[in-house]
Amino acid sequence: MPTGSVRNQGQLYYADNHWCDQVKKTRQKLAGICGQCLNRKVRVQTIDGHTYEGVVVGHDNTYLHLANTDARFFGPAAITTLVLFELLVITLLI
8 A cells, every 4th residue: 555545444554654764765775785786795684683695696676686605505596585674784795
């Protein structure tokens, strides 16, 4: 349902307008940062405490795509897709 729509009696959840605006700003900021990290190795920590390492192979306004850099894998790299607004820390690895 679009932000600002009239609430329906059957709705179970209705996002707060302030929260929606904040998520959109955060997504936009993170998409820009992810663009700067394209083809670079990063470590990402989510707000739930999960940590991932990989090479940024793509992103859009919703997702970050990391290619797994684990040496145990042979053949095509496994791709991990993370939701931008769930990210807590992105660290560039050298």
